[in-house]
Amino acid sequence: MQERTKNTVRRIEQVAVSLFASKGVAETTVKDIARGTGLSEGALYRHYASKDDLVWRTFQHHYVALAARLGSAAGRETSARDKLAVMIREIGQAHDDDPALFHFLVFVQHGQLNRLEPGTPTPVTVFRDVIDAAISHGELPAQDADLATALVLGLVLQPMTFLAYGRLTGPQAAYAERIATAAWAALTAVPPAAPVSEEPRS
Amino acid sequence: MQERTKNTVRRIEQVAVSLFASKGVAETTVKDIARGTGLSEGALYRHYASKDDLVWRTFQHHYVALAARLGSAAGRETSARDKLAVMIREIGQAHDDDPALFHFLVFVQHGQLNRLEPGTPTPVTVFRDVIDAAISHGELPAQDADLATALVLGLVLQPMTFLAYGRLTGPQAAYAERIATAAWAALTAVPPAAPVSEEPRS
Amino acid sequence: MQERTKNTVRRIEQVAVSLFASKGVAETTVKDIARGTGLSEGALYRHYASKDDLVWRTFQHHYVALAARLGSAAGRETSARDKLAVMIREIGQAHDDDPALFHFLVFVQHGQLNRLEPGTPTPVTVFRDVIDAAISHGELPAQDADLATALVLGLVLQPMTFLAYGRLTGPQAAYAERIATAAWAALTAVPPAAPVSEEPRS
Amino acid sequence: MQERTKNTVRRIEQVAVSLFASKGVAETTVKDIARGTGLSEGALYRHYASKDDLVWRTFQHHYVALAARLGSAAGRETSARDKLAVMIREIGQAHDDDPALFHFLVFVQHGQLNRLEPGTPTPVTVFRDVIDAAISHGELPAQDADLATALVLGLVLQPMTFLAYGRLTGPQAAYAERIATAAWAALTAVPPAAPVSEEPRS
DNA sequence: AATGAATGAGCTTTCATTCAT
DNA sequence: TATGAATGAAAGCTCATTCAT
Numbered sequence: 001m002q003e004r005t006k007n008t009v010r011r012i013e014q015v016a017v018s019l020f021a022s023k024g025v026a027e028t029t030v031k032d033i034a035r036g037t038g039l040s041e042g043a044l045y046r047h048y049a050s051k052d053d054l055v056w057r058t059f060q061h062h063y064v065a066l067a068a069r070l071g072s073a074a075g076r077e078t079s080a081r082d083k084l085a086v087m088i089r090e091i092g093q094a095h096d097d098d099p100a101l102f103h104f105l106v107f108v109q110h111g112q113l114n115r116l117e118p119g120t121p122t123p124v125t126v127f128r129d130v131i132d133a134a135i136s137h138g139e140l141p142a143q144d145a146d147l148a149t150a151l152v153l154g155l156v157l158q159p160m161t162f163l164a165y166g167r168l169t170g171p172q173a174a175y176a177e178r179i180a181t182a183a184w185a186a187l188t189a190v191p192p193a194a195p196v197s198e199e200p201r202s
Numbered sequence: 203m204q205e206r207t208k209n210t211v212r213r214i215e216q217v218a219v220s221l222f223a224s225k226g227v228a229e230t231t232v233k234d235i236a237r238g239t240g241l242s243e244g245a246l247y248r249h250y251a252s253k254d255d256l257v258w259r260t261f262q263h264h265y266v267a268l269a270a271r272l273g274s275a276a277g278r279e280t281s282a283r284d285k286l287a288v289m290i291r292e293i294g295q296a297h298d299d300d301p302a303l304f305h306f307l308v309f310v311q312h313g314q315l316n317r318l319e320p321g322t323p324t325p326v327t328v329f330r331d332v333i334d335a336a337i338s339h340g341e342l343p344a345q346d347a348d349l350a351t352a353l354v355l356g357l358v359l360q361p362m363t364f365l366a367y368g369r370l371t372g373p374q375a376a377y378a379e380r381i382a383t384a385a386w387a388a389l390t391a392v393p394p395a396a397p398v399s400e401e402p403r404s
Numbered sequence: 405m406q407e408r409t410k411n412t413v414r415r416i417e418q419v420a421v422s423l424f425a426s427k428g429v430a431e432t433t434v435k436d437i438a439r440g441t442g443l444s445e446g447a448l449y450r451h452y453a454s455k456d457d458l459v460w461r462t463f464q465h466h467y468v469a470l471a472a473r474l475g476s477a478a479g480r481e482t483s484a485r486d487k488l489a490v491m492i493r494e495i496g497q498a499h500d501d502d503p504a505l506f507h508f509l510v511f512v513q514h515g516q517l518n519r520l521e522p523g524t525p526t527p528v529t530v531f532r533d534v535i536d537a538a539i540s541h542g543e544l545p546a547q548d549a550d551l552a553t554a555l556v557l558g559l560v561l562q563p564m565t566f567l568a569y570g571r572l573t574g575p576q577a578a579y580a581e582r583i584a585t586a587a588w589a590a591l592t593a594v595p596p597a598a599p600v601s602e603e604p605r606s
Numbered sequence: 607m608q609e610r611t612k613n614t615v616r617r618i619e620q621v622a623v624s625l626f627a628s629k630g631v632a633e634t635t636v637k638d639i640a641r642g643t644g645l646s647e648g649a650l651y652r653h654y655a656s657k658d659d660l661v662w663r664t665f666q667h668h669y670v671a672l673a674a675r676l677g678s679a680a681g682r683e684t685s686a687r688d689k690l691a692v693m694i695r696e697i698g699q700a701h702d703d704d705p706a707l708f709h710f711l712v713f714v715q716h717g718q719l720n721r722l723e724p725g726t727p728t729p730v731t732v733f734r735d736v737i738d739a740a741i742s743h744g745e746l747p748a749q750d751a752d753l754a755t756a757l758v759l760g761l762v763l764q765p766m767t768f769l770a771y772g773r774l775t776g777p778q779a780a781y782a783e784r785i786a787t788a789a790w791a792a793l794t795a796v797p798p799a800a801p802v803s804e805e806p807r808s
Numbered sequence: 809a810a811t812g813a814a815t816g817a818g819c820t821t822t823c824a825t826t827c828a829t
Numbered sequence: 830t831a832t833g834a835a836t837g838a839a840a841g842c843t844c845a846t847t848c849a850t
Contacts, residue, residue: 004813004850005812005813008813024228024312026226026228026229027228029839029840029841030840030841030842031839031840031841039813039814039815040814040815040816041815041816041841041842042814042815042816042817042842042843042844043813043814043815045841045842045843046812046813046814047813050841050842051840051841051842110226113367114367124369143380144370146364146369146370147361147364147370147377147380149364149369150360150361150363150364150369150370151357151360151361151381151384153356153360154355154356154357154358154359154360154361155353155356155357155388156356157356157360158352158353158355158356158359158360159349159352159353159356161352162348162349162351162352165315165316167326167348167351167352168346168348168349168352175349178345178349178392179353181391181392182353182387182388182389182391183388184391185384185387185388185390185391186357186384186385186387186388187384188387189383189384189386189387190380190383231822231823231824232823232824232825233823233824241831241832242831242832242833243823243824243825243832243833244825244826244827244831244832244833244834245830245831245832247824247825247826248830248831252824252825253823253824253825254824428632428716430630430632430633431632433843433844433845434844434845434846435844435845443810443811444810444811444812445811445812445844445845445846446810446811446812446813446846446847446848447809447810447811449845449846449847450809450810454845454846455844455845455846456845514630517771518771528773547784548774550768550773550774551765551768551774551781551784553768553773554764554765554767554768554773554774555761555764555765555785555788557760557764558759558760558761558762558763558764558765559757559760559761559792560760561760561764562756562757562759562760562763562764563753563756563757563760565756566752566753566755566756569719569720571730571752571755571756572750572752572753572756579753582749582753582796583757585795585796586757586791586792586793586795587792588795589788589791589792589794589795590761590788590789590791590792591788592791593787593788593790593791594784594787611833611834614834635818635819635820636819636820636821637818637819637820645834645835645836646835646836646837647820647821647836647837648821648822648823648835648836648837648838649834649835649836651820651821651822652833652834652835653834656820656821657819657820657821
């Protein structure tokens, strides 16, 4: 009973996420999800109050879990550089584990983001916290932590988009080293005082 | 009349894009667009064959224009580094000129991307071409040009996402220098011995 | 078991009637009733063949019982005037005993009325019989017995509606005397030839 | 255009009211109304925001109109007795003009009543005002004006219920005189020593 | 006997599109 | 040419009822 229900819910989420990732949330009908699970439309409403509830709960659950996964990975390292490297590897792994889920979480989420209770740890804040601490401790040069976070996330996520569009192939894991290197370079190549490279002129 | 029509079309596009960017394409109804332009629903169909036609033509037109704008900017420079820097500045400018349009083009586009005739120059290919050439000419170390393109685009686009979510503020132009520096650092910081891929894609 | 079942049925009826009275029959779902009784939805179907069956049997049972209660009260008196007075008191009592049930029977009944086997004694026919007899025996002036019944019932029922809407307060019993007086006055005040008739005595 | 729309709305209301009166609001589907008017279901939503909106606006419009009609009739008379008599005649006329509408307003209304802005004149308050004034001026003996109103309304409305159930026949107008006589008798036949309440409500 | 997941018909509502005026 | 009423297909959702456990 308990078990059966749990499996049903799992199957619904799986089908839904897969459809959301490939067609978008609005383009996925409740009927689609029902068909995919082998259930009737009405049966879905025993498990979720509404389509929106299904979207939101699925998003929230996995988004928080992803943040925890990243945080846990970071916790296993001590230096900022290693923390970032392992997080990048971990997020790549999460992507490869279930690309559809990952896409739903990161690219398809539909204004779900601002429904999160303020203060909830998210993948973004986990990255930001590590970067912020590194700046405080002098492991990274002084800089805008939010911008720095954006840069790292951009390096991580954009290859996944390319993967989705077929512009890149193979598991995202293959790119983790390259991205980690690029990320560290990007974070340490701060323009003003940084002698790392020729100053760009305005 | 010609003029009048042109203005009307322009206003329709503007309203539509603004709605698309803030609510998404599926969530924007033809009635919304009609209301926003002051036209009747039926009148829109004099200018576009369907809602889809409106979306597609608007996307295509501006997407190609953005590619041209970037290409033209790149053409004014000679070194790869300067080309990239100016493209980053230009794309930031394009964003600040019309954030809604930019968001529609880059983040909301709705499977419009794969409707482009293969070979059409897009912002992505413009970046890729510059990077590819730089690798060929030895201005950049040997590396997977597609991955390199992804890295640069990630550095450019993610801050805009942060801007949209309020995680960053101010015009994107303010970040252009920092991003250009980071991009060059990321492209030149290839991991010691392991080039991910040396053969550029066709 | 017998006892247990009886109690269950009673509780179901009570909950159902209360919901019917406050929300209407169509607006009350089987799930509502199940929740209210602490039973599962499926379990209700052990006691009733269908929702309609529940409505109908509940209605019929109590409607007939109310008629019997009124008839029995009338039987304790001899004069028409006293019969009416005691019936008015009794129906008021029935209302105060269980206002929800009363409302269901009299105001919410949902076309259940015309499902009664023709000839079944109902509160209406009980009143009518008394009035009819009184006219035959000369206790009341000649008049249309049906209209007379309507008048008396109107005097009795409308205050209950006012009670339900908060336009009157307190137990309906408080109004019984006044209503009885008014009823007798109304029945004896026949317009055409009737000389205003016998004055009502205290 | 204007005219066409007005006619459409009128036809919708007419069909809807007729169905509401015969089947009840909940039992009447939007499809029923569409079929009855010859429109598509979707077309109804150009004229009403929802089924509920259709019910409410129809109710409100005609309920207020009925109050006005009664008030206007009362205004043509001076004595309380005549005012009541003419109101009773008028309400009977309103019933006969459109029995379905009348039933919808008085018997089917579904909690619409408490959506009226407080202070809105309704048929009930119009009766109550006349009775209240008559008590103040000594035209009627001291008594609870609300109860008195209930009594009069009961006398007026119950025969209509009987009409609907076939227990009475013919136009309600036929009963107006009898009802008016009964009403006056009921209002003046206050029990000797026990006035239920002497202080009229605010 | 009891549960509650599942069904399936049918409900209200939305919306891109058409068309009479 | 412009309007907005009308269409009709499909969406999300509800709910009385059934049925495996």
